[in-house]
Amino acid sequence: MSRLRAVLLGAVGIVLLGVLWEAYKAFGPATGFELAGVQLLPRTSDLAMPHLLDMLNRALAPANTGQDSQPVWLAVVLACLSSLGTAAVGLAVGTIVGVGFALLMLRFRLAEAAVLPWLILSQTVPLIALAPLIVSWGGRIQIGDFSWERWMSVAVIASYLAFFPVAVGALRGFQSPQVAHEELMHSYAAGWWKTLAYLRLPASVPYLISALRLGAASAIIGTVVAEVSTGAKGGIGRLIIEYAQSGSSDPAKAFSPIAGAVLMGLFAAGIVAIVALTLGRFRRNEVAA
Amino acid sequence: MSAVEVSGVTKTFATRSGLVTALDDISLTIEKGEFVSLIGPSGCGKSTLLRLVADLDTPTSGSIEVFGKTARQARLDQSYGIVFQSAGLLPWRSVTANIELPLALHGVAKPARRARVTELIELVGLTEFANSYPEQLSGGMQQRVAIARALAERPELILMDEPFGALDEMTRERMQQELVRICAETGAAVIFVTHSIPEAVFLSDRVVVMSPRPGRIRDVVSITLGDARGEALREEATFFAGVTAVREALHGAPVSTGSTSKGAARGVDSR
Numbered sequence: 130m131s132r133l134r135a136v137l138l139g140a141v142g143i144v145l146l147g148v149l150w151e152a153y154k155a156f157g158p159a160t161g162f163e164l165a166g167v168q169l170l171p172r173t174s175d176l177a178m179p180h181l182l183d184m185l186n187r188a189l190a191p192a193n194t195g196q197d198s199q200p201v202w203l204a205v206v207l208a209c210l211s212s213l214g215t216a217a218v219g220l221a222v223g224t225i226v227g228v229g230f231a232l233l234m235l236r237f238r239l240a241e242a243a244v245l246p247w248l249i250l251s252q253t254v255p256l257i258a259l260a261p262l263i264v265s266w267g268g269r270i271q272i273g274d275f276s277w278e279r280w281m282s283v284a285v286i287a288s289y290l291a292f293f294p295v296a297v298g299a300l301r302g303f304q305s306p307q308v309a310h311e312e313l314m315h316s317y318a319a320g321w322w323k324t325l326a327y328l329r330l331p332a333s334v335p336y337l338i339s340a341l342r343l344g345a346a347s348a349i350i351g352t353v354v355a356e357v358s359t360g361a362k363g364g365i366g367r368l369i370i371e372y373a374q375s376g377s378s379d380p381a382k383a384f385s386p387i388a389g390a391v392l393m394g395l396f397a398a399g400i401v402a403i404v405a406l407t408l409g410r411f412r413r414n415e416v417a418a
Numbered sequence: 419m420s421a422v423e424v425s426g427v428t429k430t431f432a433t434r435s436g437l438v439t440a441l442d443d444i445s446l447t448i449e450k451g452e453f454v455s456l457i458g459p460s461g462c463g464k465s466t467l468l469r470l471v472a473d474l475d476t477p478t479s480g481s482i483e484v485f486g487k488t489a490r491q492a493r494l495d496q497s498y499g500i501v502f503q504s505a506g507l508l509p510w511r512s513v514t515a516n517i518e519l520p521l522a523l524h525g526v527a528k529p530a531r532r533a534r535v536t537e538l539i540e541l542v543g544l545t546e547f548a549n550s551y552p553e554q555l556s557g558g559m560q561q562r563v564a565i566a567r568a569l570a571e572r573p574e575l576i577l578m579d580e581p582f583g584a585l586d587e588m589t590r591e592r593m594q595q596e597l598v599r600i601c602a603e604t605g606a607a608v609i610f611v612t613h614s615i616p617e618a619v620f621l622s623d624r625v626v627v628m629s630p631r632p633g634r635i636r637d638v639v640s641i642t643l644g645d646a647r648g649e650a651l652r653e654e655a656t657f658f659a660g661v662t663a664v665r666e667a668l669h670g671a672p673v674s675t676g677s678t679s680k681g682a683a684r685g686v687d688s689r
Contacts, residue, residue, distance in 0.1 A: 309506040312474050318494045319523050327523060331510050410551070411510045 147181055154178050179381040187381035188388075201382060205368060205389040212352050212364040213393055215280050219287025220348040224341070226288065227295025234296075235303045235329070236321070252293050256351065260286055260358040279361040286359075287351035291344040298340025302333025334411035338401065345397040353390055365390050419486045421575050421607035422448040422471055427480030429466055429633075439632035440466045444480070446626060446635065448607055450574065455610045455618035455625045457664065463633025464611045465579055471609060472500055472577050484575065496524065498575040499568030499606075503583045505560035507552040507567075513539065514548045517566045524571070538566040541600060558589040562596070569604060576601075578610045582617065591652075594620055598647050615668070619660040620647065627667040637667035 154173045161177075162170035171177050179187075188205070191198040199207075230248065234241040263285050267277035306328050314324045356366025368386040375382055405412065429441040440463040448454050456464035469475045470482055473493040484492035492498060499520075507516045514535050521531045539548050542562040552560055561581055568576055582590045594617060601608060612618050618625045625639045641660045643651060651657050 307504075307506070309502050309504055310508065313500070313502075313506050314523075315474060316472055316493060316498075316500050317520050317523050318496065323523055327519070328508070331508070334510075 150178070151181060154180070176377065176380050179384070183381040184384045184388075187379070188385045192382075201372075201385045205365070205385045208363065208365040208368040208386065209389045209393045211280075212349075212356065212366065213396070215284050215356075215364060216287050216345075216348040216352040216393075216397065218284040219352060220291050220341075220345055221288075222284065223288035223291030223344055223348060224295050227292035227340070227344070228299050230292070230296040231299035231303060232325075234300050241300070248293060248296055251289070256286060256290070256354050257358050259289065260355055264359050279359060280363075282359055283352055283355040283361050283364070286355035287348040290347040290351035294343035294347060295337075295340045298336045298343070299333060302336030302340075303329045305329075305336060306332045331411050334408050338405045338408070338412070341404070342398060342401045345401050346394060349390075349394050349397055365393065419450075420447050421450045421452065421485060422446070422609065423483040424467070424471070425481050425483075427467075427470060427477045427482060429463070429470060429475070430478045441470075441477075442632035442634050444633070444635055448609060450607055451605050453601060453608045453610065453621055453623045455612055455622040456628060457612055457615065457618045457625055457668070458628030458633075458636075459630055459668075460613075461633070462628040462630040464628050466633065468577050468579050468609055468611050472498065492575075496520070496571050497573060498577050499571065499573040500577045501561070501564050501568045501579070501581045503580040505552070505557075505564040507560055507563055509552050512549050512551055513544060513555070513563050516552065516563055517570055519567060520570045534570060538569060541569070541603065542566045542596070556589075558585050558593055561585065561593065565597070565600065569600070569606075572604070574606050576604075576606050576608045578608060580611050580613065583613065590614075590617070591649075595649065597621060615661050615664050616652070616657075619643075619657060619664055620652065625660075625664050625667075627664060629670075636670065639663050639667050 157170065157173045159173055161168055161172040175183070188202045189200055192201045192204045230244060234244055260282070264279070264282045267282045267285070270277040303325070310328055310332075311324070314328050319327065352364065353366040353369070355361070356364040357370055361367060365386055369383075369390065372379075372383045372386055424444055424446040427441055427444045428439065431438045431440055444463075444467060446454075446467075456467060458464050466475065470477050471484065471489060473489040476489075482489045485497050487495065487497070508519065511519065517535045517538050518531050521534060526534075536548075539545050542565060544559060544562055544566070547555060547559065552563070555563070565581070568578075582593050585593060598621065608621075610618070610621060619641055622641050625641060626635055627637045627639060628634065629636045639660070643656055643660065
């Protein structure tokens with residue numbers, strides 16, 4: 130019942146957004162609204178705000194004028210899959226690094242005091258500043274047949290964003306068991322690793338799932354932004370830029386990859402939710418993200 | 419060799435308002451198979467004493483031997499099983515898996531583990547609930563699981579820190595009855611911390627009466643009710659005599675009936 134309600138409310142929200150868009154386009158001021166030279170409300174022209182139906186039609190039409198051009202939606206889906214792959218690698222690396230940091234901070238109290246502020250600081254460095262650095266460092270890596278590729282830089286940047294929520298969430302989870310449980314393990318003469326395996330790790334599952342949800346979203350944002358700023362080909366980030374550049378002549382086209390990026394985020398959240406379902410017995414004391 | 423030998427143990431804690439002496443020169447011997455209760459008002463150090471025997475904390479001075487070993491070695495050897503006031507079951511483990519936990523941690527092979535757990539579940543009367551999860555059980559049932567878990571490795575010493583403190587009176591009396599039976603079947607020595615005089619008398623061979631600030635042993639009351647302790651015992655004169663003896667030891671003087679009990683103000687509740 131409550132699930133049906135949630136689905137309905139979600140659908141109503143999306144429809145409402147569409148209605149608002151069309152309503153503003155129909156009734157808003159054609160030239161927008163300016164105050165002292167600052168544009169406060171957007172223009173309602175087809176160039177600035179295409180009709181939803183036009184966007185949909187454009188998505189179904191071929192991307193280019195060429196003979197055997199793919200339809201826009203297919204190009205978007207393929208780009209999304211490519212980006213998802215990169216983001217998944219980024220999330221995997223970020224999860225390993227994040228859990229590693231959490232274990233380090235759990236094991237050595239000093240490390241928590243020494244490392245945590247740096248982790249927080251690391252997240253304030255703008256991605257755009259980081260991207261060229263990582264690309265240029267990666268470009269110098271050449272080991273035998275292996276050479277660093279552009280998508281790997283993108284994955285590294287995605288992992289840079291994704292590891293943070295995982296590290297913080299995992300640490301909180303590892304520290305979550307009650308004192309009574311820790312004393313019980315102590316009375317069993319269980320060492321640090323056994324206590325981790327039998328108590329801390331299972332107790333941290335609810336925290337880890339919240340952390341992964343945030344991490345997945347971060348990995349996707351990181352991927353899209355990194356694709357734009359490194360100029361990596363084949364991903365949705367690149368497609369967003371490419372289609373936006375044809376904006377003046379083909380305004381409806383630019384919205385397809387944006388919708389694609391949104392759906393990609395939902396897809397990733399869905400995957401995490403499915404993983405969470407299989408871990409039900411560890412989530413009897415669910416915590417909010 | 420006795421089960422537990424506490425000699426001249428003092429324990430102080432550093433708090434913001436200075437040093438607090440939780441235990442002051444405690445000496446106590448517990449024989450094998452003996453059931454000993456520690457009773458006294460809050461702050462008398464009875465739980466602290468239990469924690470020292472369990473090596474969850476270390477004495478400031480004095481020594482503790484458990485089966486002739488240091489408390490630490492006894493813990494490493496798993497010479498005791500422990501039950502806390504909160505059952506402390508792991509919520510993601512079923513009843514079976516919770517009881518199995520110490521065995522799994524110490525590398526007992528799966529078939530042996532299963533056989534032992536089946537025995538224990540039967541001992542505490544939870545066979546139908548073997549695959550339930552802790553949240554599906556009542557407080558009394560959870561505490562039975564905790565007792566079964568403490569017995570898993572056949573310890574000759576069981577430490578219990580107010581295990582029935584959170585249960586209602588009826589459940590509590592039933593659990594006491596069960597504990598008498600379980601102790602008879604296992605023959606283990608028990609140190610049992612409690613607030614309740616009738617509980618201490620019903621279960622114990624000896625009741626150690628403690629007083630607070632600093633924590634000292636005020637008196638040790640021997641209870642001679644024999645081994646066959648059934649529900650009927652609670653109505654008998656010998657039982658009441660035991661209760662009176664412990665109460666007088668707690669209050670430090672004979673309590674005349676109907677007095678305005680000055681001692682009650684010392685925080686002795688008989689939940």
